[in-house]
Amino acid sequence: MRPSRLPVLAAIAFLTPVLGARSPSLTGFHPDRVAEQYNLESRFDALIDVDEIGEWIERMSARPHPVGSAYGLDNAHFMVDKLSEWGWEARLEEYRVLFPTPKLRRLELLGPEGFVADLSEGPVENDPTSEQSAEQLPGYNAYSIDGDVTGELVFVNYGVPDDYLELEKRGISVEGKIVIARYYGSWRGIKPKVAAEKGAIGCLMYTDPEDDGYFRGDTYPAGGFRPSQGIQRGSVADMPLFPGDPLTPGVGATADAVRLELDEAPTLTKIPVLPISWADAQPLLEALSGPVAPEGWRGALPLTYHLGPGPARVRLQVEFNWDLATAYNVVAELPGAERGDQWIVRGNHHDAWVNGATDPVSGMAATLAEAQALGALYRQGWRPRRTVIYAGWDAEEPGLLGSTEWVEHHASELGEHAAVYINSDSNSRGFLNVGGSHTLEQFVNEVARDVTDPQTGVSLQRRLRAAMILSDEPEDRERAGGGGDLPISALGSGSDYSPFLQHLGIASLNVGFGGEGDYGQYHSIYDSFAHYERFMDPGFHYGAALARVGGRMVLRLANADRLPFEFSALASTVAGYVDEVEELTETVREETADENRWLEEGLYALAWDPTDDWIAPELEEPVPFLNFAPLRNALGRLQTSVEVFERSRDDARRLPVDVAADLDRALYASERALTRDHGLPRRPWYVHHIYAPGFYTGYGVKTLPGIREAIEQRSWDEAEQQVDIAAEVLAAAAEAVDRAAALAASE
């Protein structure tokens, strides 16, 4: 916490962003309007009040506020009141969603020695909200089923499919066992899903201090990292199937919605699950014997990590109140003056597992600061060309419920009107981090060019470029060193952009700062204001920076003469994905051939330590050659269309009003083109065929997901079908670009 180290330059730079004098171009703006827009942004920046951001973070994180809580509703009312006061048409939109809370949580090590897990976190010094035990939800995983299971324990590392391959090589099955997995390495919901697929009867998840604890840095409250008793709460619904309310897939969970019975709900876990601290995990891991875990599996606890099974035997009991709760989404609008039927949507969730100063309030407070400044500009006479909608989502934590239900409920209007969705969530000191639709990569770079980093006084883009050039990743160095636009990442899941992007095909961005906070409070009672102001963003300067980024994006999207979509980054990025899936196929083919040959030659039996109980893998079917030609042809077509669009579009040309509106619609339809109504195999809710969360990674993105996951699962027929589908969506995107080019060129 050294706010005094902020260079004076930065403080000045906030108020004087690059002005018309240098007049860089702004995609989508007529050159004559660029100076005016910069002037507006300058006024906007001046309206961001860093102290107020801090006050709102403190206010909204003052008490625990998960969905269904009194303080969650209080926060929702606070935001509606503020937004209304600032000139927005603000309202609550309510959904009734399944939200289980714990009735019984008990974990006992039955032998060789006895131990009963504590399962509590407890207050720490100088963190007053850590004492609010009466209102805190204890450590649990939402959408674990009820259960009372007893069995031998097996350590499964991160609990992802590859980990089970390692166990199988050692002849270890989890059938009828209780697994203990460490957090990280995948989204948490993957762990009980895979464990159940492998026959386990229960799943414990613990935080290893290597991933999130003393190995990273000093623990709370001395430092910001997770203490021994810290528990990571979190959802374990099968979100890669669909997010949102488990009882109302695909439709808004309105009061009168048709609901599934609990026992029909496909996203609940198949086995009971409980998250524990490493203080509770250590006696369990110490009680395991069997083979020593592979080197990469060993964490930072002072013990030898063994795989088991047993002799540790545990009994796990969990029971939940299977109640519905009301999710209160805050929704506020500023009407568009000219193209009011085109919506720019901006959101952040407001519910927290406990106090949530970082997650989500740090992002929510910045979003409010944007809304306050936009409201002030509006009251001063500014009128957005397009309609602006600001949202505070409830019930994100249990599984993106507030946003998903809203999106499902308003699917047809959003499908027609929503041009772009901009999400944020947790925020901290560090580097700008943007993921999303590559049609907006150039747009994002223009914003990053024009906002100043609070610590260094240079543009966000320049600081990020410096870090990428010094990165250990050759790809980052090459991309950043070239001097062009910096890449944005593809989005998987993990926050409220998912329903917009992946269920409706609305071009989306997720924005935030990070990398320099001491982030050890995630989903624990220690995600408090006390923690936030010491370890995440002292002085709230990055809260203000996020408001400048998010608000500037909205201002440009709302005001532009045409929506600032560009397609060359989409084409080149997808070309990279096509290379990747082709290379993946080659790699799998070569590895399969090698491994089959080694098996036939008996090499494993010779190389492995014969005192271990190794089991050689089975022979695999040889990998066929796949026909990627349709995809290459479609990509070529897209690239041609992109070139035509780039020649035809000219932001200096003034189009007739109706043509301009049609052009906008053609532009944002390009993202819809990347979807198919039938969705992805086995998960029709996910309709986007370029970006999806991985079926076995969770938050982690899979690009060209249909093809990539079919290859990973060795489903060769499905891979070829998915190549054809991906070719279709690229051809459809090319058509959308062609339409846009034709409109842009019209007189």
Add this chain to the structure above:
Amino acid sequence: MRPSRLPVLAAIAFLTPVLGARSPSLTGFHPDRVAEQYNLESRFDALIDVDEIGEWIERMSARPHPVGSAYGLDNAHFMVDKLSEWGWEARLEEYRVLFPTPKLRRLELLGPEGFVADLSEGPVENDPTSEQSAEQLPGYNAYSIDGDVTGELVFVNYGVPDDYLELEKRGISVEGKIVIARYYGSWRGIKPKVAAEKGAIGCLMYTDPEDDGYFRGDTYPAGGFRPSQGIQRGSVADMPLFPGDPLTPGVGATADAVRLELDEAPTLTKIPVLPISWADAQPLLEALSGPVAPEGWRGALPLTYHLGPGPARVRLQVEFNWDLATAYNVVAELPGAERGDQWIVRGNHHDAWVNGATDPVSGMAATLAEAQALGALYRQGWRPRRTVIYAGWDAEEPGLLGSTEWVEHHASELGEHAAVYINSDSNSRGFLNVGGSHTLEQFVNEVARDVTDPQTGVSLQRRLRAAMILSDEPEDRERAGGGGDLPISALGSGSDYSPFLQHLGIASLNVGFGGEGDYGQYHSIYDSFAHYERFMDPGFHYGAALARVGGRMVLRLANADRLPFEFSALASTVAGYVDEVEELTETVREETADENRWLEEGLYALAWDPTDDWIAPELEEPVPFLNFAPLRNALGRLQTSVEVFERSRDDARRLPVDVAADLDRALYASERALTRDHGLPRRPWYVHHIYAPGFYTGYGVKTLPGIREAIEQRSWDEAEQQVDIAAEVLAAAAEAVDRAAALAASE
């Protein structure tokens, strides 16, 4: 410990190695003599008694036996008696060497909280020799100077030069401080050497459980890995300058040798040094604050690793008895019948830090088994063509003293007569591991082809090839997958081959098995027979395998019609080294240019966390282009000579007796050709210009050391001079090969 799992096949295979029926060729043997040689080897194998190997390991490790100890002399007499009994002309050769032992060892943490280090190991259950405290040397580092120093502590990771660059980036100096380094990452003597160069006043070395402890596996006595109180003893003399007695560099430490004064001895440390257990290190590391250590520096202790300096302040006191001790080398000969002036030397050391069942007795016992079997063959009438010398070196542990003094003492005879030296040291269950002169790579492969692995029943070569094909190293996979000879590694230092190879240019090999023992006893009181038979080589089968390898090498070298040197592996291996040093120069040039540009652009200041006290590095001089042409030309000449030799040598041709002897001398002179009398820069003792221990790595080899280290030190003029010298030695080697080719082709 599952000796019952040994396949029956293996037990049979011991007695029936590949016989004449298949008659693979044996380099250096006339085709008519191959069957006879195989028959002899078969008789040799049958004479190896696995139980006796176990008995000798138990006998020789029954009491502590460092140089100067009563039991060390007892072991030496035991070996001389056995060798004499077996028909060898055996004797002791004595040297008087400096061997300091501790008078005072004290380490206190003065603050913030007080702690006095225990510095003792102590007995464990079921390990009777761990109780012999009266005879055990305590944990200390030989050739640390005396000292009593007090200062703040700094954690320096492995304490190698790159680690200090990281500290400098963070503005941390060790000037006037006491450093705490973890063991591993370099030979231990490098750590106090570099620390002193950087201005530190004292050096602690501890074993982190990540490198050697519970992170690896269960700790002793439950498992084989190092327990919390285990201390790694060891020499810290500046061996990369010269090994052997610090007071008699370059000459044998005979009773009447001229000796340096203690304060003139250049290989003693400049600062006091003490090794400690992790139990003693943990309170010290916990008392450090300052920046959190870089991720790769953090070990497996349950704490946040900080760099310091301080607030931990420690006082380190060490005092030694600076006495001379008598090193007793055991030397035994079987005279050569035809070319008795050509010597095949085989050795292993017999002194240990404490009981040393693994290090060195496991290798010494196998060497004795070879000598017993060779003696039996001799008594049955076999006569080696060349003279065979078996040695048990004393005082290896403090710094290769026994072997080095013997080599220096007998330098001129050895220079004339010694054809090959074969070393072994510690041995355990696992894979054959051979390093040495690449002129013998083909020879080594023929031996590995003809000895059976005890656990799998296939040849050592086949098992090793299987492991290399399944390795994660692409280079291993490629080399092994091709089906040709497996590579042998280049030798740095760390055992008694060093004076033979690097001081006299005698072609050398170091052989042993390893990789499947639970090796946590290194240089501690737990290197006991109890540990060895449970965790290193249950049943002593790999002791027997080592005897079959070492003895077979000796039998072939002693009997061959011509010495089995071949040069294509030398030429191709050195070509690889030349590629490496050229690539290294390119890499350093590019990195220097990049880093200078980034510095000039101020990227570090932008990318680093401004709340940390980062200090950007200095601009470096640009890297000039070096003239590698002389080296390439010399390499080309060598390759041509090798081709001529390969065409001209024909093991089926019978050469006149004197020509055959001359050919042998030309062959082994090829290794002498790789040396220059002036040695390497700043360390004239090391005369070999292809292989040397690294000046800043210690045991780790540097190939083409003059060139490579000049590049690493950015001494560009020296690098060009060393290119010329390396070109000279390659040309000289080519001449030796030409002479051999001419002799081989003579009628």
